[in-house]
Amino acid sequence: MKKALLFFTTFLMLHYCNHAQTKIDRKSLVERHNVINTSFDSLSSLSVGNGGFAFTVDVTGLQSFPEAYAKGVALGTQSTWGWHSFIDTANYKFDETLKDYTQSGRKVSYSVQLKEPERKRNAVNWFRQNPHRLQLGNLGLEIIKKDGLIATLADIKNIRQSLNMYTGRIVSDFTVEGIPVEVITFCDQELDAIGVRIVSPLLPQHRIRIKLGFPYPTNEFKDVGVNYPGAVNQQSGFLQSSKYTAVIHRQLDSTRYNISFQWKESADIRQDKPGHFLIIPNYPGVNVFEFTCSFSPGTIDAATPSFGIIRSNSELSWKKFWQSGAAIDFTGSTDPRAHELERRIILS
Secondary structure, three states: HHHHHHHHHHHHHHHHHHHHOOOHHHHHHHHHHHHOOOOOOOOEEEEEEEEEEEEEEOOOOOOOHHHHHHOOOOOOOOEOOOOHHHHHHOOOHHHEEEEEEEOOOOOOEEEEEOOOHHHHHHHHHHHHOOOOOOOOOEEEEEEEEOOOOOOOHHHHEEEEEEOOOOOOOEEEEEEEOOOOEEEEEEEEOOOOOEEEEEEOOOOOOOEEEEEOOOOOOOOOOOOOOOOOOOOOEEEEEEEEEEOEEEEEEEEEEEEEEEEEEOOOOEEEEEEEEOOEEEEOOOOOOOOOEEEEOOOOEOOOOOOOHHHHHHHHHHHHHHHHHHHOOOOOOOOOOOOOOOOHHHHHHHHO
């Protein structure tokens, strides 16, 4: 360990001495480690976020196939305010979870996993499970094939997806039945909001829809956000809607929050079934559709920013981040491990 640390320190000092007078091109440094996906991999989902909110996407640039990622890196929409608790119908007390131990001659109580009696075991489980992080919603694409069926993951071909960390942009290119689709995804750096731009000849044919589904939490150790029990213990509906905007309210048990949409071109929005909504672009002759979506624990006072505003916000904020603080550039190193070490530093 000491030898490895000495080698690394010497390596850095020599590199610094050789390049002390050279200003690091931080944009090139970051962008040469952009993440690229060319196929489906449930362990390679990508995220955009701002430190308090995160939105994780599949190869379509949204959350179109959350079930396919359930056993890998699940597709999550989560915020620091997004917590939920199941209703305590048994009036459990925390004291019921405690077990006494003797340590250094004094009694100390700990909350531990108890097997009996049954009420204490259930009390332990309830306090262990609550409160828990809440999956705020699965927002994805619904693509209609020529035969009228909804495209599956197997229909997504010619995948090329990239995450540009210098701008916070995910670009997802793919084809369905040979027809290209491009999805660009950004996250606002101040709001719990994403901006999305879809480009495809399928749009004027009304064969691309945006779907929003609300999964209900489970009490499992790993809740992957694909539990859809319908209207059980939850309600959702429109607070307002028009050809260009919509606000949806969701309530599950005692948790309430709102989702606000804004889009550039005309579209219809409807509730497809309990807990599921569809936005259907219907502007003729236009193969571009931009929309934004924001999440809020309370009333959404201001209109959700446009895609262009969210894009600029992300680009400027991430540039400011990468241009501040320390940076390490291993350009010119002849050590074969240099590139991989640099990559890990940037991605971490």
